[in-house]
Amino acid sequence: MMLDGLLIVLALFLVSVCADSGPYLQSSAYDEGRFGEWPTETYRSSPIVGPALNYLQHSDKCKDGLYTFIAPRGSRVAHPGPMILDQDGHLVWTTEYGQSYNLNVYNYKGQDYLTFWMGNDGVGGHGEGAYYMLDSSYQEVYKIDAANHLPADLHEFHMTEEGTALITIYDVYPADLRPVGGLEEGWIWDGTFQEFDIETGKLLFQWRASEHFEFTDVIRDREGNGDSESRPWDFFHINSVDKDAKGNYLISSRYASCLTYINGSTGAIIWRLGGKNNDFEDLSDGAATDFSWQHHARFRDNGTAITMFDNASRGGGAPELTSRGLYLDIDQENMTVKVRHEYWNPSPISSQSQGSVQLLDNSNVLVGYGHVPTWTEYSIDGDVLCDVHFGAASGDGNIMSYRVFKYPWIGNPQTSPDIAVYQYEVAVSWNGATEVVTWALEGASSNSHKTESTKFVTAMPKSGFETIIPIPQDATHKYIRALALNSTGQVIGSTKLVRWDPTSPEPVVGRHDDKEMSSPVRSVVFFIVGFSSAVLLAAGAWLARRCYDSRPVSAPKDKERGDWQPLDRFNGDEDLSEGEMDDVEFSLLGHSRASLQFDDDFK
Numbered sequence: 001m002m003l004d005g006l007l008i009v010l011a012l013f014l015v016s017v018c019a020d021s022g023p024y025l026q027s028s029a030y031d032e033g034r035f036g037e038w039p040t041e042t043y044r045s046s047p048i049v050g051p052a053l054n055y056l057q058h059s060d061k062c063k064d065g066l067y068t069f070i071a072p073r074g075s076r077v078a079h080p081g082p083m084i085l086d087q088d089g090h091l092v093w094t095t096e097y098g099q100s101y102n103l104n105v106y107n108y109k110g111q112d113y114l115t116f117w118m119g120n121d122g123v124g125g126h127g128e129g130a131y132y133m134l135d136s137s138y139q140e141v142y143k144i145d146a147a148n149h150l151p152a153d154l155h156e157f158h159m160t161e162e163g164t165a166l167i168t169i170y171d172v173y174p175a176d177l178r179p180v181g182g183l184e185e186g187w188i189w190d191g192t193f194q195e196f197d198i199e200t201g202k203l204l205f206q207w208r209a210s211e212h213f214e215f216t217d218v219i220r221d222r223e224g225n226g227d228s229e230s231r232p233w234d235f236f237h238i239n240s241v242d243k244d245a246k247g248n249y250l251i252s253s254r255y256a257s258c259l260t261y262i263n264g265s266t267g268a269i270i271w272r273l274g275g276k277n278n279d280f281e282d283l284s285d286g287a288a289t290d291f292s293w294q295h296h297a298r299f300r301d302n303g304t305a306i307t308m309f310d311n312a313s314r315g316g317g318a319p320e321l322t323s324r325g326l327y328l329d330i331d332q333e334n335m336t337v338k339v340r341h342e343y344w345n346p347s348p349i350s351s352q353s354q355g356s357v358q359l360l361d362n363s364n365v366l367v368g369y370g371h372v373p374t375w376t377e378y379s380i381d382g383d384v385l386c387d388v389h390f391g392a393a394s395g396d397g398n399i400m401s402y403r404v405f406k407y408p409w410i411g412n413p414q415t416s417p418d419i420a421v422y423q424y425e426v427a428v429s430w431n432g433a434t435e436v437v438t439w440a441l442e443g444a445s446s447n448s449h450k451t452e453s454t455k456f457v458t459a460m461p462k463s464g465f466e467t468i469i470p471i472p473q474d475a476t477h478k479y480i481r482a483l484a485l486n487s488t489g490q491v492i493g494s495t496k497l498v499r500w501d502p503t504s505p506e507p508v509v510g511r512h513d514d515k516e517m518s519s520p521v522r523s524v525v526f527f528i529v530g531f532s533s534a535v536l537l538a539a540g541a542w543l544a545r546r547c548y549d550s551r552p553v554s555a556p557k558d559k560e561r562g563d564w565q566p567l568d569r570f571n572g573d574e575d576l577s578e579g580e581m582d583d584v585e586f587s588l589l590g591h592s593r594a595s596l597q598f599d600d601d602f603k
């Protein structure tokens with residue numbers, strides 16, 4: 001049974017595994033940290049570094065054509081930034097934005113946007129920054145700050161049905177802390193949220209926890225904070241905001257271990273679920289209300305249910321308590337709550353911060369484990385379908401993604417593809433392009449850029465982030481370029497025309513120009529229809545044979561690149577000892593080092 005499963009997985013990955021060397025399958029070497037805490041995928045045509053994943057479980061039921069959206073960060077992530085991965089675990093897009101959070105997709109005015117937070121995340125376990133909205137060509141269209149000159153916090157950016165945005169803010173605010181043994185003139189980080197109009201920035205609603213909560217309502221005590229403006233007490237720790245059809249809000253307070261339902265016109269508390277002032281009768285013997293330090297609370301099923309990530313432990317507090325995804329039925333009339341489903345990882349995870357729960361359209365449930373570099377896709381009933389690591393299980397909290405989501409996505413970058421040619425192989429990639437189905441090589445005798453002088457050489461189906469295309473031994477062209485073809489065989493992009501000399505000891509790399517717009521290419525139906533099937537079949541057979549010969553999937557994947565040299569000196573350095581690794585990473589991170597001073601009780 002197990003073997004059958006493995007064979008199926010092997011077959012699934014056979015083609016896609018070829019160009020990119022990952023993902024790994026049930027690799028203990030990976031989880032023991034033998035490829036480093038942050039195993040990466042490196043490429044020949046691009047200096048971009050992608051994550052290498054380890055699939056502990058895999059099922060066709062997770063193959064829904066959706067993309068996975070993560071923002072890996074932490075001191076061990078060499079090139080942090082938002083990342084899109086395809087359903088086989090290959091990188092689709094990333095840009096080194098730095099430590100970013102909460103990568104999501106929202107449809108706004110008929111267009112899909114990537115949304116994520118960027119800023120200084122070293123401010124007391126939350127952040128001061130802004131949200132960015134990138135369109136399908138990865139251009140920054142909106143940069144969103146909070147209203148009233150407040151900095152946007154990293155924990156929430158949620159768009160409502162009406163096209164307004166909900167964001168969280170941690171505002172330094174004076175407070176009388178005598179009820180909790182503090183000063184009369186003490187200081188707090190006030191848990192604040194706003195709803196505003198994205199287009200105009202007009203503030204529609206603002207709410208502050210200190211106006212509605214007593215300081216004695218929360219679970220976390222002051223822990224030495226609150227005596228000065230430079231060291232406020234984060235008493236509430238707001239970390240999610242949702243809005244229902246009635247116009248009221250659902251917020252999550254990590255430090256009160258409760259969810260609160262808030263009147264959308266007055267801001268008054270309507271009810272609280274969990275924590276010290278729970279208003280619900282728990283029909284599941286406590287299992288529906290004993291959540292703690294939770295994240296990402298969302299109304300579901302038109303307000304009759306709630307999902308959340310129940311961390312169960314905080315900042316190393318109780319590592320024996322296991323985090324779970326939680327799907328609750330709530331009856332707001334009779335004030336009862338019961339567990340509909342729980343989502344438990346097969347190898348118990350105690351995530352000390354962050355995390356998310358997403359209900360997918362096919363009714364699967366995606367749980368992101370926040371502080372732990374894992375995401376798991378469950379059936380609605382809680383059976384594990386796919387269990388994926390994006391950092392070594394032996395790691396120590398240096399790789400995390402605040403939340404993890406899956407969405408459909410179409411990316412048409414404004415850059416053009418990248419190419420590298422060495423001996424009789426071409427490597428080609430196009431950061432962010434989702435519509436490429438086939439790569440076609442063209443040869444030319446000069447680089448005069450006259451398209452009439454280029455001739456078709458060969459073609460390969462796109463596989464992974466980077467596709468390797470063998471050049472036929474009888475080719476005699478002096479110049480080579482690769483054309484990107486979409487599913488209807490039309491050319492949607494072209495690399496530079498690069499010099500090809502199979503006897504050259506150096507690879508030739510043709511990188512796109514960072515500032516360029518789409519390069520002009522012939523917009524005609526290429527050879528692909530008809531002729532293409534023959535090419536694709538031959539290519540597929542070649543690809544399958546090549547993979548089978550060279551890559552025994554059960555063994556730890558070696559990162560041997562033959563005579564190819566990595567473009568970036570960090571690339572392919574997975575064999576460095578731990579000590580050497582530190583130096584490389586920190587010199588690369590350089591400027592962003594200051595923002596890596598995490599609060600010990602982060603998020």
Ligand SMILES: *[C@@H]1O[C@H](CO)[C@@H](O)[C@H](O)[C@H]1NC(C)=O
Pocket residue numbers: 248263264265266270
């Ligand atoms: C919210 O407050 C308004 C104004 O006081 C009140 O009319 C309404 O019933 C409240 N809504 C809920 C759900 O309590």
Ligand SMILES: *[C@@H]1O[C@H](CO)[C@@H](O)[C@H](O)[C@H]1NC(C)=O
Pocket residue numbers: 245246302303
């Ligand atoms: C959703 O809930 C609202 C308010 O409770 C109700 O008016 C509406 O009919 C519900 N919609 C659906 C589709 O059930």
Ligand SMILES: *[C@@H]1O[C@H](CO)[C@@H](O)[C@H](O)[C@H]1NC(C)=O
Pocket residue numbers: 331332333334
């Ligand atoms: C509340 O309880 C009553 C009595 O058990 C029941 O008839 C009613 O349907 C319940 N309300 C909801 C919203 O389920």
Ligand SMILES: *[C@@H]1O[C@H](CO)[C@@H](O)[C@H](O)[C@H]1NC(C)=O
Pocket residue numbers: 435486487488489490491492523
């Ligand atoms: C392929 O690209 C062409 C040219 O951009 C476009 O007109 C066509 O709609 C694309 N085909 C698909 C299936 O997207």
Ligand SMILES: CC(=O)N[C@H]1CO[C@H](CO)[C@@H](O)[C@@H]1O
Pocket residue numbers: 290291292310312313321322323324
């Ligand atoms: C599921 C789980 O482990 N729940 C725990 C959440 O935290 C509270 C308080 O620490 C525990 O009592 C629960 O057992």
